[in-house]
Amino acid sequence: MVLHYIGIDVGATWIRIALATEAGEIIKKVVLRTPREGDRYTIANAISNKIENEFGNVLRDVKAIGIGSAGPMDLATGIVINAPNIPIHTFELAKPLQEKFRKPVIMANDCIAGVWGEKVLGLGKEHENIVYVTISTGIGGGMIVNNTLLLGKMGNAHEIGHIVIDVSGKMKCGCGGYGHWEAYASGANIPRFASKLIEEWNLNEQEKESPIYKAYKDDALSSELIYAKAKEGDKLSLRIVDEINKYNIAGFINIINLYDPELIVVGGSVALKNKELVIDRIRDGVHKSTGVVTSIPKILPTKFEDDVVLMGAIALAMKPPENLVKMLKYLQL
Structure with missing residues (x-):
């Protein structure tokens, strides 16, 4: 059979x-x-x-x-x-x-x-300490430490999207909490965070000519639009992406210090569709950080894509x- x-x-x-x-x-x-x-x-x-x-x-x-x-x-x-x-x-x-x-x-x-x-069929076959991070509609993670899958009492030991990376609590998360990573850098929440930034920043005339500013005024901002215009070199989009990546980098530094992985595999539509603007920027930020207390792991996009x-x-x-x-x-x- x-x-x-x-x-x-x-x-x-x-x-x-x-x-x-x-x-x-x-x-x-x-x-x-x-x-x-x-x-x-x-x-x-x-x-x-x-x-x-x-x-x-x-x-x-x-x-x-x-x-x-x-x-x-x-x-x-x-x-x-x-x-x-x-x-x-x-x-x-x-x-x-x-x-x-x-x-x-x-x-x-x-x-x-x-x-x-990733452990059984993918990039993690040869590793004992692996983290998978998704940056998509939400942000989440899964961890294997010394070949042991971490679970927690109910199976929720991996809710990294809800770690607090902003103690000022500027943004409210979909779960109801404030200052969570997911509230700043997930696909569902990026438009709200970008709108907040635009409201707070003193934009110059060039930035006010941006299609992102028009979309903000029309209440039509989307994650896809922000990253698409950033790839075209739009200054306001790139400024927003830089701000988002501050929180992504903080999240990854927390993960590395908490779990000491050999490998972090990254998935999710926001990350995989914008590898240079997300994964490459995170990798660069982690390497430049002075806050990582262990050796820096490999940070790679999943080969399984969607x-x-x-x-x-x-x-x-x-x-x-x-x-x-x-x-x-x-x-x-």
Whole structure:
């Protein structure tokens, strides 16, 4: 019998589902929009229907299902709880899928999945101390220290987007807190932060001619526009990007000092679509910093691109970490 695995990436905007071989190679991938409204079972039902429609003919050969989802979450019950970036903030996920397909479902935060995917299938194969950071709609991380996947009491030990990098609390985060990294440098919050900067700065005439200033006046700022114009050399855009990167660099310095990694792998749409303006600037800032108390790790973009969490979900299904399995009480039900 040929074994297969299913990986699921539940994001704020899209859900990606893939069928993979025993070696972790994707055979087929499908994408659906993350439901914007519904009850606590709507997302699981949408995923179930898609799996049945797309992979029904091989389900008998599927050994396990892995899930990487935006969080926070309660891993013991397989429930996502108060996710700030998903419209249905709290929803059942692992248990309904396990009951439906009668397969083990290994669930984790999307960035835990990401770092595990890098360890099992990606850039981290030869390393014992790895961090995965996503800079996307939100900011998150997953950590492996001395070959041990860090989890925490509920599976939320990696919420680096909510570390405080501005004690003045100038910006409010989607979670309700103030001064969090995610409030300054995530795709969802960059337009608000950029607007705040424009309001505070004494702009010169050239900056007021910027398309970014016009977009601000029209209430039409977006992360995509800011980075697109920065690539074209727009001075106001570059000034905003420089300010954002101060917080990104602070976040990375905190990560390095906290976890002492050999390798930091970076993913997420904001970072991957703007590698020179984000990843290269972070790497340069970290190397110039006098605040790093350990040796500086390699900082590299993931080679999985948009599929990093999906590959991580496949890796969770293929080779589930023992300490994670112990936390998933729904597996024993």
